[in-house]
Amino acid sequence: MVVSIRDVAAAASVSVGTVSNVLNRPSKVAPATVERVQRAIDELGFVRNDAARQLRVGRSRSIGLVVLDAGNPFFADVARGAEARADEADMAVLLGNADEDAQRETRYLDLFLEQRVNGVLITPADDDTRRLARLRDAGTPVILVDREVPGSGFSSVSVDDVEGGFLAASHLLAAGRRRVMFLGGPRSIRQVADRLEGARRAVDAVDGATLQVVEMPALTVLHGRAAGLEVLERATGERPDAIFAANDLLAVGAIQALSILSGVRIPDDIALIGYDDIDFAASTIVPLSSIRQPATLIGYTAVDLLLSELDDPHGDHERNVRFQPELVVRESTSG
Incomplete structure:
Protein backbone atom coordinates (compact mmCIF):
# COMPACT_ATOMS: atom_id res chain seq x y z
CA MET A 1 0.00 0.00 0.00
CA VAL A 2 1.26 3.45 -0.91
CA VAL A 3 1.36 5.72 2.13
CA SER A 4 0.10 9.24 1.42
CA ILE A 5 0.79 12.55 3.10
CA ARG A 6 -2.77 12.39 4.49
CA ASP A 7 -1.92 9.10 6.23
CA VAL A 8 1.10 10.76 7.85
CA ALA A 9 -1.03 13.72 8.95
CA ALA A 10 -3.62 11.43 10.52
CA ALA A 11 -0.98 9.35 12.33
CA ALA A 12 0.70 12.48 13.73
CA SER A 13 -2.61 14.23 14.52
CA VAL A 14 -1.67 17.30 12.47
CA SER A 15 -2.90 18.92 9.26
CA VAL A 16 -1.68 18.02 5.79
CA GLY A 17 -0.23 21.52 5.59
CA THR A 18 1.88 20.89 8.69
CA VAL A 19 3.30 17.71 7.20
CA SER A 20 4.10 19.66 4.02
CA ASN A 21 5.93 22.29 6.06
CA VAL A 22 7.91 19.61 7.89
CA LEU A 23 9.00 18.20 4.53
CA ASN A 24 9.76 21.51 2.83
CA ARG A 25 10.08 24.26 5.46
CA PRO A 26 10.82 22.59 8.82
CA SER A 27 12.06 25.85 10.34
CA LYS A 28 8.43 27.07 10.38
CA VAL A 29 7.26 24.17 12.55
CA ALA A 30 7.74 23.68 16.29
CA PRO A 31 10.52 21.14 17.02
CA ALA A 32 8.18 18.87 18.98
CA THR A 33 5.77 18.75 16.04
CA VAL A 34 8.60 18.07 13.59
CA GLU A 35 9.68 15.15 15.77
CA ARG A 36 6.12 13.76 15.92
CA VAL A 37 5.63 14.03 12.15
CA GLN A 38 9.04 12.49 11.47
CA ARG A 39 8.22 9.59 13.76
CA ALA A 40 4.98 8.99 11.82
CA ILE A 41 6.90 9.12 8.54
CA ASP A 42 9.40 6.54 9.79
CA GLU A 43 6.75 4.23 11.22
CA LEU A 44 4.58 4.32 8.08
CA GLY A 45 7.46 4.18 5.62
CA PHE A 46 6.28 7.29 3.80
CA VAL A 47 8.29 8.31 0.71
CA ARG A 48 7.61 11.76 -0.71
CA ASN A 49 6.37 12.02 -4.30
CA ASP A 50 9.12 14.22 -5.70
CA ALA A 51 7.64 14.22 -9.19
CA ALA A 52 4.46 15.83 -7.86
CA ARG A 53 6.56 18.29 -5.90
CA GLN A 54 8.41 19.26 -9.07
CA LEU A 55 5.13 20.09 -10.76
CA ARG A 56 4.20 22.38 -7.86
CA VAL A 57 7.45 24.24 -7.35
CA GLY A 58 8.88 23.95 -10.87
CA ARG A 59 12.19 22.44 -9.77
CA SER A 60 13.54 19.17 -8.41
CA ASP A 160 45.23 27.80 -14.79
CA ASP A 161 46.06 25.22 -17.47
CA VAL A 162 48.43 27.52 -19.34
CA GLU A 163 50.49 27.78 -16.16
CA GLY A 164 50.18 24.02 -15.68
CA GLY A 165 51.54 23.35 -19.15
CA PHE A 166 54.37 25.79 -18.51
CA LEU A 167 55.23 24.04 -15.22
CA ALA A 168 55.31 20.61 -16.87
CA ALA A 169 57.52 21.61 -19.81
CA SER A 170 59.78 23.77 -17.63
CA HIS A 171 60.37 20.80 -15.34
CA LEU A 172 61.46 18.65 -18.29
CA LEU A 173 63.69 21.41 -19.66
CA ALA A 174 65.29 22.00 -16.26
CA ALA A 175 66.27 18.32 -16.27
CA GLY A 176 68.23 18.92 -19.47
CA ARG A 177 65.66 17.59 -21.93
CA ARG A 178 65.50 19.37 -25.28
CA ARG A 179 63.40 17.20 -27.61
CA VAL A 180 60.01 17.51 -25.95
CA MET A 181 56.90 15.82 -27.31
CA PHE A 182 53.46 17.10 -26.33
CA LEU A 183 51.04 14.16 -26.35
CA GLY A 184 47.51 15.55 -26.46
CA GLY A 185 43.97 15.02 -27.61
CA PRO A 186 41.82 17.17 -29.90
CA ARG A 187 42.76 20.84 -29.57
CA SER A 188 39.07 21.72 -29.68
CA ILE A 189 39.16 20.69 -26.00
CA ARG A 190 40.15 23.93 -24.30
CA GLN A 191 42.20 22.25 -21.57
CA VAL A 192 44.39 20.55 -24.19
CA ALA A 193 44.93 23.80 -26.10
CA ASP A 194 45.81 25.72 -22.92
CA ARG A 195 48.29 23.09 -21.70
CA LEU A 196 49.94 23.10 -25.10
CA GLU A 197 50.16 26.90 -25.05
CA GLY A 198 51.93 26.80 -21.70
CA ALA A 199 54.36 24.16 -22.94
CA ARG A 200 55.16 26.25 -26.03
CA ARG A 201 55.98 29.25 -23.87
CA ALA A 202 58.44 27.21 -21.82
CA VAL A 203 60.12 25.60 -24.85
CA ASP A 204 60.36 28.87 -26.80
CA ALA A 205 62.32 30.41 -23.93
CA VAL A 206 65.10 27.78 -24.10
CA ASP A 207 67.68 27.84 -26.89
CA GLY A 208 67.96 24.55 -28.75
CA ALA A 209 64.71 23.14 -27.34
CA THR A 210 62.03 21.82 -29.69
CA LEU A 211 58.40 20.85 -29.22
CA GLN A 212 56.68 18.21 -31.32
CA VAL A 213 52.90 17.95 -31.04
CA VAL A 214 51.18 14.57 -31.37
CA GLU A 215 47.38 14.79 -31.40
CA MET A 216 45.42 11.66 -30.55
CA PRO A 217 41.64 11.22 -31.10
CA ALA A 218 40.92 10.96 -27.37
CA LEU A 219 42.56 11.32 -23.97
CA THR A 220 42.62 7.64 -22.99
CA VAL A 221 45.09 4.98 -21.87
CA LEU A 222 44.68 3.12 -25.17
CA HIS A 223 45.53 6.22 -27.19
CA GLY A 224 48.51 6.89 -24.95
CA ARG A 225 49.72 3.35 -25.58
CA ALA A 226 49.28 3.82 -29.34
CA ALA A 227 51.37 6.99 -29.21
CA GLY A 228 54.05 5.19 -27.22
CA LEU A 229 54.19 2.40 -29.80
CA GLU A 230 54.56 5.01 -32.56
CA VAL A 231 57.56 6.48 -30.70
CA LEU A 232 59.12 2.99 -30.53
CA GLU A 233 58.92 2.66 -34.32
CA ARG A 234 61.27 5.63 -34.73
CA ALA A 235 65.04 5.36 -34.88
CA THR A 236 66.61 5.96 -31.47
CA GLY A 237 68.03 9.36 -32.48
CA GLU A 238 64.63 10.54 -33.72
CA ARG A 239 62.76 9.81 -30.49
CA PRO A 240 61.88 12.56 -28.03
CA ASP A 241 63.89 12.65 -24.82
CA ALA A 242 60.81 13.85 -22.91
CA ILE A 243 57.02 13.52 -23.21
CA PHE A 244 54.46 15.84 -21.68
CA ALA A 245 51.06 14.11 -21.81
CA ALA A 246 47.95 16.28 -21.63
CA ASN A 247 46.48 14.02 -18.96
CA ASP A 248 47.56 11.12 -16.78
CA LEU A 249 45.61 8.52 -18.76
CA LEU A 250 47.64 9.27 -21.88
CA ALA A 251 50.80 9.20 -19.78
CA VAL A 252 49.95 5.81 -18.27
CA GLY A 253 49.36 4.37 -21.74
CA ALA A 254 52.68 5.75 -22.95
CA ILE A 255 54.46 4.22 -19.95
CA GLN A 256 52.90 0.84 -20.74
CA ALA A 257 54.22 0.94 -24.30
CA LEU A 258 57.65 2.37 -23.54
CA SER A 259 58.52 0.63 -20.29
CA ILE A 260 56.66 -2.68 -20.39
CA LEU A 261 56.64 -3.50 -24.10
CA SER A 262 60.21 -2.39 -24.85
CA GLY A 263 63.58 -1.73 -23.29
CA VAL A 264 63.18 2.06 -23.05
CA ARG A 265 64.31 3.29 -19.66
CA ILE A 266 62.14 5.91 -17.96
CA PRO A 267 63.38 8.55 -17.23
CA ASP A 268 66.93 7.81 -18.47
CA ASP A 269 65.98 7.53 -22.14
CA ILE A 270 62.65 9.35 -22.09
CA ALA A 271 61.32 11.40 -19.18
CA LEU A 272 57.54 11.54 -18.91
CA ILE A 273 55.08 13.80 -17.09
CA GLY A 274 51.28 13.76 -17.02
CA TYR A 275 48.52 16.09 -15.88
CA ASP A 276 45.78 15.79 -13.19
CA ASP A 277 47.68 13.68 -10.61
CA ILE A 278 44.93 11.06 -10.43
CA ASP A 279 45.04 8.60 -7.53
CA PHE A 280 46.99 5.84 -9.26
CA ALA A 281 49.62 8.16 -10.80
CA ALA A 282 51.88 7.35 -7.86
CA SER A 283 51.47 3.58 -8.27
CA THR A 284 52.19 3.04 -11.98
CA ILE A 285 55.11 0.76 -12.90
CA VAL A 286 57.24 3.92 -12.97
CA PRO A 287 55.61 6.38 -10.54
CA LEU A 288 54.34 9.25 -12.66
CA SER A 289 55.27 12.91 -12.26
CA SER A 290 52.20 15.04 -12.85
CA ILE A 291 50.56 18.44 -12.57
CA ARG A 292 48.08 18.31 -9.71
CA GLN A 293 44.61 19.81 -9.88
CA PRO A 294 42.35 20.04 -6.78
Whole structure:
Protein backbone atom coordinates (compact mmCIF):
# COMPACT_ATOMS: atom_id res chain seq x y z
CA MET A 1 0.00 0.00 0.00
CA VAL A 2 1.26 3.45 -0.91
CA VAL A 3 1.36 5.72 2.13
CA SER A 4 0.10 9.24 1.42
CA ILE A 5 0.79 12.55 3.10
CA ARG A 6 -2.77 12.39 4.49
CA ASP A 7 -1.92 9.10 6.23
CA VAL A 8 1.10 10.76 7.85
CA ALA A 9 -1.03 13.72 8.95
CA ALA A 10 -3.62 11.43 10.52
CA ALA A 11 -0.98 9.35 12.33
CA ALA A 12 0.70 12.48 13.73
CA SER A 13 -2.61 14.23 14.52
CA VAL A 14 -1.67 17.30 12.47
CA SER A 15 -2.90 18.92 9.26
CA VAL A 16 -1.68 18.02 5.79
CA GLY A 17 -0.23 21.52 5.59
CA THR A 18 1.88 20.89 8.69
CA VAL A 19 3.30 17.71 7.20
CA SER A 20 4.10 19.66 4.02
CA ASN A 21 5.93 22.29 6.06
CA VAL A 22 7.91 19.61 7.89
CA LEU A 23 9.00 18.20 4.53
CA ASN A 24 9.76 21.51 2.83
CA ARG A 25 10.08 24.26 5.46
CA PRO A 26 10.82 22.59 8.82
CA SER A 27 12.06 25.85 10.34
CA LYS A 28 8.43 27.07 10.38
CA VAL A 29 7.26 24.17 12.55
CA ALA A 30 7.74 23.68 16.29
CA PRO A 31 10.52 21.14 17.02
CA ALA A 32 8.18 18.87 18.98
CA THR A 33 5.77 18.75 16.04
CA VAL A 34 8.60 18.07 13.59
CA GLU A 35 9.68 15.15 15.77
CA ARG A 36 6.12 13.76 15.92
CA VAL A 37 5.63 14.03 12.15
CA GLN A 38 9.04 12.49 11.47
CA ARG A 39 8.22 9.59 13.76
CA ALA A 40 4.98 8.99 11.82
CA ILE A 41 6.90 9.12 8.54
CA ASP A 42 9.40 6.54 9.79
CA GLU A 43 6.75 4.23 11.22
CA LEU A 44 4.58 4.32 8.08
CA GLY A 45 7.46 4.18 5.62
CA PHE A 46 6.28 7.29 3.80
CA VAL A 47 8.29 8.31 0.71
CA ARG A 48 7.61 11.76 -0.71
CA ASN A 49 6.37 12.02 -4.30
CA ASP A 50 9.12 14.22 -5.70
CA ALA A 51 7.64 14.22 -9.19
CA ALA A 52 4.46 15.83 -7.86
CA ARG A 53 6.56 18.29 -5.90
CA GLN A 54 8.41 19.26 -9.07
CA LEU A 55 5.13 20.09 -10.76
CA ARG A 56 4.20 22.38 -7.86
CA VAL A 57 7.45 24.24 -7.35
CA GLY A 58 8.88 23.95 -10.87
CA ARG A 59 12.19 22.44 -9.77
CA SER A 60 13.54 19.17 -8.41
CA ARG A 61 16.16 18.72 -5.71
CA SER A 62 18.72 17.60 -8.27
CA ILE A 63 21.70 19.15 -10.03
CA GLY A 64 22.92 18.04 -13.45
CA LEU A 65 26.65 17.42 -13.92
CA VAL A 66 28.02 16.80 -17.44
CA VAL A 67 31.67 15.74 -17.62
CA LEU A 68 33.97 15.20 -20.60
CA ASP A 69 34.90 11.63 -19.72
CA ALA A 70 33.41 9.70 -16.81
CA GLY A 71 36.16 7.09 -17.23
CA ASN A 72 38.80 9.63 -16.20
CA PRO A 73 39.42 9.48 -12.42
CA PHE A 74 39.88 13.27 -12.42
CA PHE A 75 36.20 13.74 -13.26
CA ALA A 76 35.22 11.06 -10.75
CA ASP A 77 36.88 13.20 -8.08
CA VAL A 78 35.13 16.32 -9.40
CA ALA A 79 31.80 14.47 -9.09
CA ARG A 80 32.70 13.36 -5.56
CA GLY A 81 33.27 16.96 -4.52
CA ALA A 82 30.04 18.09 -6.16
CA GLU A 83 28.08 15.34 -4.40
CA ALA A 84 29.55 16.31 -1.03
CA ARG A 85 28.42 19.92 -1.34
CA ALA A 86 25.05 19.00 -2.86
CA ASP A 87 24.40 16.59 0.01
CA GLU A 88 24.98 19.41 2.48
CA ALA A 89 22.22 21.32 0.68
CA ASP A 90 19.90 18.27 0.64
CA MET A 91 20.29 17.86 -3.12
CA ALA A 92 21.45 15.07 -5.41
CA VAL A 93 23.76 15.10 -8.44
CA LEU A 94 22.72 13.51 -11.73
CA LEU A 95 25.80 12.57 -13.78
CA GLY A 96 26.04 12.69 -17.57
CA ASN A 97 29.08 11.51 -19.55
CA ALA A 98 29.54 13.56 -22.74
CA ASP A 99 32.45 11.33 -23.80
CA GLU A 100 34.06 14.34 -25.51
CA ASP A 101 31.05 14.53 -27.88
CA ALA A 102 29.17 17.85 -28.23
CA GLN A 103 26.01 16.18 -29.55
CA ARG A 104 25.93 13.73 -26.66
CA GLU A 105 26.44 16.69 -24.32
CA THR A 106 23.39 18.42 -25.82
CA ARG A 107 21.24 15.33 -25.26
CA TYR A 108 22.15 15.34 -21.58
CA LEU A 109 21.34 19.03 -21.29
CA ASP A 110 17.91 18.39 -22.82
CA LEU A 111 17.35 15.48 -20.44
CA PHE A 112 18.30 17.54 -17.41
CA LEU A 113 15.98 20.31 -18.54
CA GLU A 114 13.14 17.79 -18.74
CA GLN A 115 13.99 16.69 -15.20
CA ARG A 116 13.70 20.31 -14.02
CA VAL A 117 17.11 20.27 -12.38
CA ASN A 118 17.99 23.23 -10.17
CA GLY A 119 21.04 23.94 -12.28
CA VAL A 120 23.76 22.45 -14.46
CA LEU A 121 27.49 22.02 -13.86
CA ILE A 122 29.35 21.29 -17.08
CA THR A 123 32.77 20.85 -18.60
CA PRO A 124 31.90 21.81 -22.20
CA ALA A 125 33.10 19.59 -25.02
CA ASP A 126 33.97 22.64 -27.15
CA ASP A 127 34.04 26.45 -27.07
CA ASP A 128 30.47 26.93 -28.34
CA THR A 129 28.49 28.19 -25.34
CA ARG A 130 25.32 29.21 -27.23
CA ARG A 131 23.39 26.14 -26.06
CA LEU A 132 24.41 26.87 -22.48
CA ALA A 133 23.38 30.52 -22.85
CA ARG A 134 19.92 29.46 -24.03
CA LEU A 135 19.63 27.14 -21.04
CA ARG A 136 20.63 29.94 -18.67
CA ASP A 137 18.28 32.44 -20.34
CA ALA A 138 15.44 29.94 -19.88
CA GLY A 139 16.01 30.10 -16.13
CA THR A 140 18.40 27.19 -15.43
CA PRO A 141 21.70 28.40 -13.90
CA VAL A 142 24.86 27.01 -15.52
CA ILE A 143 28.29 26.76 -13.89
CA LEU A 144 31.36 25.96 -15.99
CA VAL A 145 33.63 23.31 -14.47
CA ASP A 146 37.33 23.12 -15.33
CA ARG A 147 36.71 25.84 -17.90
CA GLU A 148 36.60 29.64 -17.82
CA VAL A 149 35.00 31.93 -20.43
CA PRO A 150 35.52 35.53 -19.23
CA GLY A 151 32.77 37.95 -20.20
CA SER A 152 30.30 35.16 -20.98
CA GLY A 153 28.16 35.73 -17.91
CA PHE A 154 28.86 32.20 -16.68
CA SER A 155 30.43 31.59 -13.31
CA SER A 156 33.23 29.06 -13.45
CA VAL A 157 35.71 26.97 -11.48
CA SER A 158 38.94 26.17 -13.23
CA VAL A 159 42.68 25.66 -12.97
CA ASP A 160 45.23 27.80 -14.79
CA ASP A 161 46.06 25.22 -17.47
CA VAL A 162 48.43 27.52 -19.34
CA GLU A 163 50.49 27.78 -16.16
CA GLY A 164 50.18 24.02 -15.68
CA GLY A 165 51.54 23.35 -19.15
CA PHE A 166 54.37 25.79 -18.51
CA LEU A 167 55.23 24.04 -15.22
CA ALA A 168 55.31 20.61 -16.87
CA ALA A 169 57.52 21.61 -19.81
CA SER A 170 59.78 23.77 -17.63
CA HIS A 171 60.37 20.80 -15.34
CA LEU A 172 61.46 18.65 -18.29
CA LEU A 173 63.69 21.41 -19.66
CA ALA A 174 65.29 22.00 -16.26
CA ALA A 175 66.27 18.32 -16.27
CA GLY A 176 68.23 18.92 -19.47
CA ARG A 177 65.66 17.59 -21.93
CA ARG A 178 65.50 19.37 -25.28
CA ARG A 179 63.40 17.20 -27.61
CA VAL A 180 60.01 17.51 -25.95
CA MET A 181 56.90 15.82 -27.31
CA PHE A 182 53.46 17.10 -26.33
CA LEU A 183 51.04 14.16 -26.35
CA GLY A 184 47.51 15.55 -26.46
CA GLY A 185 43.97 15.02 -27.61
CA PRO A 186 41.82 17.17 -29.90
CA ARG A 187 42.76 20.84 -29.57
CA SER A 188 39.07 21.72 -29.68
CA ILE A 189 39.16 20.69 -26.00
CA ARG A 190 40.15 23.93 -24.30
CA GLN A 191 42.20 22.25 -21.57
CA VAL A 192 44.39 20.55 -24.19
CA ALA A 193 44.93 23.80 -26.10
CA ASP A 194 45.81 25.72 -22.92
CA ARG A 195 48.29 23.09 -21.70
CA LEU A 196 49.94 23.10 -25.10
CA GLU A 197 50.16 26.90 -25.05
CA GLY A 198 51.93 26.80 -21.70
CA ALA A 199 54.36 24.16 -22.94
CA ARG A 200 55.16 26.25 -26.03
CA ARG A 201 55.98 29.25 -23.87
CA ALA A 202 58.44 27.21 -21.82
CA VAL A 203 60.12 25.60 -24.85
CA ASP A 204 60.36 28.87 -26.80
CA ALA A 205 62.32 30.41 -23.93
CA VAL A 206 65.10 27.78 -24.10
CA ASP A 207 67.68 27.84 -26.89
CA GLY A 208 67.96 24.55 -28.75
CA ALA A 209 64.71 23.14 -27.34
CA THR A 210 62.03 21.82 -29.69
CA LEU A 211 58.40 20.85 -29.22
CA GLN A 212 56.68 18.21 -31.32
CA VAL A 213 52.90 17.95 -31.04
CA VAL A 214 51.18 14.57 -31.37
CA GLU A 215 47.38 14.79 -31.40
CA MET A 216 45.42 11.66 -30.55
CA PRO A 217 41.64 11.22 -31.10
CA ALA A 218 40.92 10.96 -27.37
CA LEU A 219 42.56 11.32 -23.97
CA THR A 220 42.62 7.64 -22.99
CA VAL A 221 45.09 4.98 -21.87
CA LEU A 222 44.68 3.12 -25.17
CA HIS A 223 45.53 6.22 -27.19
CA GLY A 224 48.51 6.89 -24.95
CA ARG A 225 49.72 3.35 -25.58
CA ALA A 226 49.28 3.82 -29.34
CA ALA A 227 51.37 6.99 -29.21
CA GLY A 228 54.05 5.19 -27.22
CA LEU A 229 54.19 2.40 -29.80
CA GLU A 230 54.56 5.01 -32.56
CA VAL A 231 57.56 6.48 -30.70
CA LEU A 232 59.12 2.99 -30.53
CA GLU A 233 58.92 2.66 -34.32
CA ARG A 234 61.27 5.63 -34.73
CA ALA A 235 65.04 5.36 -34.88
CA THR A 236 66.61 5.96 -31.47
CA GLY A 237 68.03 9.36 -32.48
CA GLU A 238 64.63 10.54 -33.72
CA ARG A 239 62.76 9.81 -30.49
CA PRO A 240 61.88 12.56 -28.03
CA ASP A 241 63.89 12.65 -24.82
CA ALA A 242 60.81 13.85 -22.91
CA ILE A 243 57.02 13.52 -23.21
CA PHE A 244 54.46 15.84 -21.68
CA ALA A 245 51.06 14.11 -21.81
CA ALA A 246 47.95 16.28 -21.63
CA ASN A 247 46.48 14.02 -18.96
CA ASP A 248 47.56 11.12 -16.78
CA LEU A 249 45.61 8.52 -18.76
CA LEU A 250 47.64 9.27 -21.88
CA ALA A 251 50.80 9.20 -19.78
CA VAL A 252 49.95 5.81 -18.27
CA GLY A 253 49.36 4.37 -21.74
CA ALA A 254 52.68 5.75 -22.95
CA ILE A 255 54.46 4.22 -19.95
CA GLN A 256 52.90 0.84 -20.74
CA ALA A 257 54.22 0.94 -24.30
CA LEU A 258 57.65 2.37 -23.54
CA SER A 259 58.52 0.63 -20.29
CA ILE A 260 56.66 -2.68 -20.39
CA LEU A 261 56.64 -3.50 -24.10
CA SER A 262 60.21 -2.39 -24.85
CA GLY A 263 63.58 -1.73 -23.29
CA VAL A 264 63.18 2.06 -23.05
CA ARG A 265 64.31 3.29 -19.66
CA ILE A 266 62.14 5.91 -17.96
CA PRO A 267 63.38 8.55 -17.23
CA ASP A 268 66.93 7.81 -18.47
CA ASP A 269 65.98 7.53 -22.14
CA ILE A 270 62.65 9.35 -22.09
CA ALA A 271 61.32 11.40 -19.18
CA LEU A 272 57.54 11.54 -18.91
CA ILE A 273 55.08 13.80 -17.09
CA GLY A 274 51.28 13.76 -17.02
CA TYR A 275 48.52 16.09 -15.88
CA ASP A 276 45.78 15.79 -13.19
CA ASP A 277 47.68 13.68 -10.61
CA ILE A 278 44.93 11.06 -10.43
CA ASP A 279 45.04 8.60 -7.53
CA PHE A 280 46.99 5.84 -9.26
CA ALA A 281 49.62 8.16 -10.80
CA ALA A 282 51.88 7.35 -7.86
CA SER A 283 51.47 3.58 -8.27
CA THR A 284 52.19 3.04 -11.98
CA ILE A 285 55.11 0.76 -12.90
CA VAL A 286 57.24 3.92 -12.97
CA PRO A 287 55.61 6.38 -10.54
CA LEU A 288 54.34 9.25 -12.66
CA SER A 289 55.27 12.91 -12.26
CA SER A 290 52.20 15.04 -12.85
CA ILE A 291 50.56 18.44 -12.57
CA ARG A 292 48.08 18.31 -9.71
CA GLN A 293 44.61 19.81 -9.88
CA PRO A 294 42.35 20.04 -6.78
CA ALA A 295 39.63 17.96 -8.44
CA THR A 296 37.40 17.38 -5.40
CA LEU A 297 37.58 21.05 -4.44
CA ILE A 298 36.66 22.04 -8.01
CA GLY A 299 33.42 20.03 -7.79
CA TYR A 300 32.63 21.31 -4.30
CA THR A 301 33.19 24.94 -5.31
CA ALA A 302 31.07 24.58 -8.46
CA VAL A 303 28.03 23.55 -6.43
CA ASP A 304 28.75 26.39 -4.00
CA LEU A 305 28.61 28.88 -6.87
CA LEU A 306 25.37 27.32 -8.11
CA LEU A 307 23.75 27.61 -4.68
CA SER A 308 24.73 31.29 -4.56
CA GLU A 309 22.97 31.87 -7.88
CA LEU A 310 19.88 30.03 -6.69
CA ASP A 311 19.77 32.21 -3.56
CA ASP A 312 19.99 35.40 -5.64
CA PRO A 313 18.63 34.60 -9.11
CA HIS A 314 18.66 38.22 -10.30
CA GLY A 315 22.15 39.18 -9.16
CA ASP A 316 25.33 39.68 -11.17
CA HIS A 317 26.65 36.14 -11.07
CA GLU A 318 29.79 35.92 -13.14
CA ARG A 319 32.40 34.72 -10.66
CA ASN A 320 35.50 33.00 -11.96
CA VAL A 321 37.33 30.93 -9.36
CA ARG A 322 40.74 29.87 -10.65
CA PHE A 323 43.03 27.51 -8.75
CA GLN A 324 46.75 27.24 -9.35
CA PRO A 325 48.26 23.91 -10.49
CA GLU A 326 51.04 22.18 -8.57
CA LEU A 327 54.04 20.22 -9.88
CA VAL A 328 54.38 16.76 -8.33
CA VAL A 329 57.74 15.12 -9.09
CA ARG A 330 58.12 11.33 -9.08
CA GLU A 331 60.42 8.76 -10.67
CA SER A 332 59.18 9.19 -14.27
CA THR A 333 61.16 12.45 -14.53
CA SER A 334 63.63 12.09 -11.68
CA GLY A 335 65.63 8.87 -11.82
